[in-house]
Amino acid sequence: MDGSCPLFLSNFGEQNGSERSVGYLVQKLPLYRPSPDTSDLGYHTLDNSACRSSSSTSIVAIPIKHQQQLQQQKSLGHLDDDLLLNIFSWLTTRERCTIAQTCRRLREIAWHPSLWQDIEVHHPQCLTIALNSIARHGYHSRVRRLVLNGANGHPGVLASLPFPRLTILALRHVRHVNDDTIAAILDNCMHLRELDLTGCTTVTRAYTHGAASQLQSLDLSDCHGVDDAGLALTLSRMPHLACLYLRRCARITDASLVAITSYCGVLRQLSVSDCARVTDFGVRELAARLGPSLRYLSVGKCDRVSDAGLLVVARHCYKLRYLNARGCEALSDSAVLALARGCPRMRAFDLGKCDIGDATLEALSTGCPNLKKLSIRGCERVTDIGLEALAYYVRGLRQLNIGDCPRVTILGYRAVKRYCRRCVIEHTNPGFSS
Template sequence: MQSLVYRSVVEQEDDVVVSRRRKLSDLADAGIFLSLAPRVDWLLPPLKRTRVSAPFIPLAWENLNRCPSLDSLKDECLVEILSRLDGDKERSVAACVSKRWLWLLANRVDRASPKKPLLDLNVEAGPGDKEDQITVRCVEGDEATDLKLFAMAVGSKGGIGKLSIRSGGAAVSDLGLAAVARHSPNLRALSLWNADNVTDKGLSQIANRCPLLEKLDLFGCPSISDKGISAVAMKCCRLSSLAIESCPAVGDDCLWAVGHFCANLASVSIVDSAMVGDKGVASLLSFPSSSLRRLVLRRLAITDLSAAVVGRYGKTVAELILADLPNVSERGLWTMGCAGGLRRLESLTLAGSWATDLALEAVARGCPSLKRLSLRSADRLTDHGLRRLAGWSPSLESLQLEDCALVALISLGESLRSLSVVRCRGFRDVASSAKLRSSCPLISLTINDCPGFGDAGLVLLGKLCKRVQRLKLVSLPGISDAGLLSFFEDCRETVSLLKKVNLSGCASVTDAAIRALAELHGRSLRVLSLGDCKRITDDGLAAISESCVRLEDVDLSGCAVSDAGVAALATSAAGRDSLGVVSLSGCGGVSGRSLLHLGNLCPRLRGLNLQFCLSVTDQDVASFQNGTGRCDVLF
């Protein structure tokens, strides 16, 4: 170092004074200059009392410690850099840098296809190494945004396999869908709910970049039309399931493309699409390569012509749902049954007044493989139609009647295993069994909210259906102990005993019927529901505790039980070994003492309902949860 001249700083009356060519003896006073470069010489001319307010720093030194930033690069340069990232982990880390990098990775950088290394046969493949592993993602509500889709598309290892978007409006657009398409070439299933801003452009991106798409669900997408769905049909030849609901811009043209290009199509559901007519349904089914197995047509403007086309060309259809079709009449349903093309139909659901006796008989004749039949709002259906149905459907196993003008249950098929009658206001008891078959292999019986059904009908069903294992009698004021005692006694004669019993809303049922149920079927009963049976007391609960040794779920909501009955239940064999769910909602006689018994004696208890139990306090529930943290309490 050459001669380095230091300046001495002298404080004099709060002023800084620089002396003439005088070296500083104290290095601490000269600390502000020690950070200068070692080869810099300073020579200050003689000055006379100069005030110094800050140390002198050359302007060139301000940029010595400044690091260059990639943000100063243009998008084209940054895309070139980001495209060279090899691996999902590196892309995910880069996407976390800023929103700009995330946007570029999602929209400007294609997911590379790295070369797969040779497999080491000496190493066993782990669960993460399987090629058939599919990434499933679902975004709902406020989380359904384009930015969220960017992050999911870039961060998912190998891309997204199944994606469900339940948006609340305009938060998701074509940009987000394009990012998913760009980074998920192996996308198999896509569901869009209420995506107002997703148009044909975004769906076309999926079609162009996701050729393996197999399932497409569109619900409430007003901006998607025939053009977008046609693009998917032409580019995604593996499409096997298509669901369209509340898409007003979708019409007949896309159904022609789906029927023509999608040879593997197995399920189609079209609901509430006003522009879909007979032409679209005919185009969908009339192609020789059609392999459709499931068809749903609801709330459409189709006519009898579509029903006839379904009956003629639905040769591979196994499940058919026709509901809320105002322009379809009895004639259309009769033609569908007589066309002879539904020989493989196994499940049929009809909702509408056009399901009459004549039409139903034609359907039963034309569908010999029919196993499950569901009728809703069939106001013109009578006993004669049911009798003809039972005669022409030898393989019928399940029958559901809802909101039908059913007069009486007069015929049950020889193979019927499940019967459900819901809200049939005209349902009445049958006094004679002369017209009925001798037996029926019924396993599940449900009668719900049928005011005309009483003890006489229940006694008759008990004599005919002695193999019932699941009994559901809900909101039947005409049911009393007499009918239940006869039914329980008849079901006891066979090896199969009752396993699930639901008597909710049967206000006339008392402890006597429950005691008979426990004595006759206690060893097989697993689930018992007695909600709003206000005449059930501790005596009935004591009978349940003594005999029902395998009880797993019991509902006593609204019953007149108290702590004594709950204590008996908790100390029973079922309480110690199998009891898992107990509902005591609205039981005014239940207090904190019941929680002590349940907590100490029921080790398998995992669910407890204590709503509207006024005698139970917050402290009781807190103590119970502290003692049994495994049980979920609804209070």
């Protein structure tokens, strides 16, 4: 094969470029066929009913001419271009590149511009080769979503290429990503709306030297180099940010939460879970200044967050839909009672390992009637009484975790099964039925 097809995979170079036999592709494609019990995803099965074996034991002789016709019907090369495009649109980037190396016609279909708006490159693929191949075909101007997950290589090529239509970029656990690379990407990709830098440990900020960024979602989870100063510099250029995730960024403190309130007035989702230096002071400042704009808040495993901080959340964030306070052992019934009264739109609540009891469940049953997900894993004071009250009034519950709740018995479990018929119950008691 000539050099027009990219080598996304390390073993592609070992494959022969001549046209493959039809049987190889026919054997591969059924892997992407929907199972009989799933809905039709829009692509075809390529099976020919005339070729299926009969349940009868009799043997039917098929003339050679008809066998040749049936063999041609199995060939991908005889399918219509539109049908092939429909099939290829459901394949991953890796799968399209694999099929592209089988024959010239399929290579042309696999590299159709309409198929290269959404690209994913995963470990152990080389992102340098992948990006160079995309640039060689000129498709960098068409890409709208680009995901590089743990891939090898240097992302400098990405920083040097213009991506005028790119709106979603994920650089998860990609090595050699630094502040200069991120700055170049933000300067080149003017229409970028979502940026995921999860696991990029050498990144300390995401700063653009040009005009203010249009970014609406930023994920800096596991970016251990991010501190208060770097985050403040980042947020100063992102006035439209609505979603910010700082999971396990251990160096940030309450100063970061104050900076968030100063620069991100329209923030709707925030996660600072596993940020041990965040305290009630930061939570109070955040809730008091952002108030009803917050819909999603996670302070899970923030040991220094207690009733004092979440009482302010209950007072000001009345449109809150999701709250994760898992592992906040200083949280008690009084704060949850206030949250149940002040946040009636709550849909999901994680109170695992908090110091709560039946009073919390009774308050949620009346204050949050639209609750869908609840975790009380490890809450040792919860009993069957509170669980039955919750199940009776919140019958739309879909997911419940009662693992490691020693005072919950089979009676509470059966009450949930009786009133919340569509609820999935997670538990650790071997005596409960599945």
